[in-house]
Amino acid sequence: MTEPILVNEPLLNGKEKQYLNECIDDGWISSEGPFVKRFEEEFATRMGRKYGIAVSNGSVALDAAVVALKIGPGDEVILPTFTIISCAAAIVRAGAKPVVVDCDRQTWNMDVSQIEAKITPKTKAIMVVHIYGLPVNMEPVLKLADKYGLHVIEDAAQMHGQTFQGRPCGSFGDISTFSFYPNKHITTGEGGMLLTDDEYLAQRCRSLRNLCFQPSRRFVHEELGWNLRMSNIQAALGVAQLERLDEFIARKRRMGKLYTELLKDVPGLELPVPYTDYAENIYWVYGLVVKDEVPCDADEIMHRLSLKKIGTRPFFWPVHQQPVFQKMGLFEGENYPVSERIAKRGFYIPSGIALTDEQIERVAQEVTAVMQSLT
Numbered sequence: 127m128t129e130p131i132l133v134n135e136p137l138l139n140g141k142e143k144q145y146l147n148e149c150i151d152d153g154w155i156s157s158e159g160p161f162v163k164r165f166e167e168e169f170a171t172r173m174g175r176k177y178g179i180a181v182s183n184g185s186v187a188l189d190a191a192v193v194a195l196k197i198g199p200g201d202e203v204i205l206p207t208f209t210i211i212s213c214a215a216a217i218v219r220a221g222a223k224p225v226v227v228d229c230d231r232q233t234w235n236m237d238v239s240q241i242e243a244k245i246t247p248k249t250k251a252i253m254v255v256h257i258y259g260l261p262v263n264m265e266p267v268l269k270l271a272d273k274y275g276l277h278v279i280e281d282a283a284q285m286h287g288q289t290f291q292g293r294p295c296g297s298f299g300d301i302s303t304f305s306f307y308p309n310k311h312i313t314t315g316e317g318g319m320l321l322t323d324d325e326y327l328a329q330r331c332r333s334l335r336n337l338c339f340q341p342s343r344r345f346v347h348e349e350l351g352w353n354l355r356m357s358n359i360q361a362a363l364g365v366a367q368l369e370r371l372d373e374f375i376a377r378k379r380r381m382g383k384l385y386t387e388l389l390k391d392v393p394g395l396e397l398p399v400p401y402t403d404y405a406e407n408i409y410w411v412y413g414l415v416v417k418d419e420v421p422c423d424a425d426e427i428m429h430r431l432s433l434k435k436i437g438t439r440p441f442f443w444p445v446h447q448q449p450v451f452q453k454m455g456l457f458e459g460e461n462y463p464v465s466e467r468i469a470k471r472g473f474y475i476p477s478g479i480a481l482t483d484e485q486i487e488r489v490a491q492e493v494t495a496v497m498q499s500l501t
């Protein structure tokens with residue numbers, strides 16, 4: 127019987143068990159344990175930052191980042207429409223207004239040439255989100271942030287180990303955030319991190335993570351926070367995974383190259399861009415876009431692949447088309463054609479770090495067969 131190929135499977139065969147056993151043996155299973163601090167320090171150092179604040183996932187890292195920067199009612203934040211709901215949700219939950227730009231047709235990252243026209247006196251920040259394996263073109267973003275005095279929130283959830291012009295992704299934001307969900311380059315099961323070089327912001331993020339308990343009067347609160355703490359068990363996984371980040375990135379790049387080699391002549395597909403002039407793709411996921419001449423969208427192709435037991439995921443659905451935001455009266459009459467197109471025509475194929483070359487070959491064969499039957 128043919129085994130299913132999952133869309134994402136992590137690799138946990140380094141020191142994960144050893145470190146988890148240490149948690150059990152020592153009894154440190156809450157956020158008070160030593161692995162949390164160690165993971166924060168080692169991760170921040172790896173990304174070239176001063177402070178790391180470990181949290182329970184990448185979505186709440188964004189919530190904390192927005193609130194730590196005191197963005198709230200009356201403020202606007204510019205972000206790509208082609209991203210996960212967590213980005214816009216953090217802005218809306220803080221009472222601020224998300225303002226979106228379209229994405230680039232080739233890299234699927236925010237079209238930075240559209241940002242300046244969206245800046246108003248209410249704009250407080252640009253939230254950049256690196257998408258699927260290539261970073262946002264940070265240079266124009268940093269220039270605009272400087273020119274208009276805006277904060278940069280950098281969502282690097284998919285970008286562990288990637289660089290922009292040789293500088294680590296995760297080192298560009300006033301606050302940068304990560305996710306460690308099992309489909310990420312390194313995982314803690316569930317988990318996230320905020321990074322910053324600013325001591326005050328670091329202290330605010332730590333406080334927001336921990337219910338805004340006050341050091342002097344613990345149970346008297348000046349501000350509302352959350353319990354976003356990461357446990358020692360999660361951090362133990364994180365330390366073990368971080369030891370292998372370089373190896374994992376090298377593997378992901380080899381996987382991406384193999385897929386490209388096998389799929390480059392398949393009709394009807396647009397493949398990921400291997401390079402830009404500022405970065406080499408790390409293929410967080412291997413995304414495909416179905417060309418316009420193919421008479422069906424990604425859903426049909428994903429369905430046909432599922433019959434062959436190949437796991438897939440659709441691309442993000444654009445923020446401006448989310449029913450939850452439309453019901454709030456946001457983005458009325460706005461159109462972003464590039465994002466709308468790839469949302470319908472884009473999907474990704476198995477991309478987890480545990481995928482073998484043989485599995486990649488089988489996926490490519492099935493994708494080829496489906497596409498040939500359609501074109």
Ligand SMILES: Cc1ncc(COP(=O)(O)O)c(C=O)c1O
Pocket residue numbers: 183184185186209210212213255256281283284304305306307317318
């Ligand atoms: C760009 C981006 N931001 C935020 C998140 C949210 O991370 P989490 O799933 O850890 O909440 C994700 C998750 O995939 C993501 O891709």
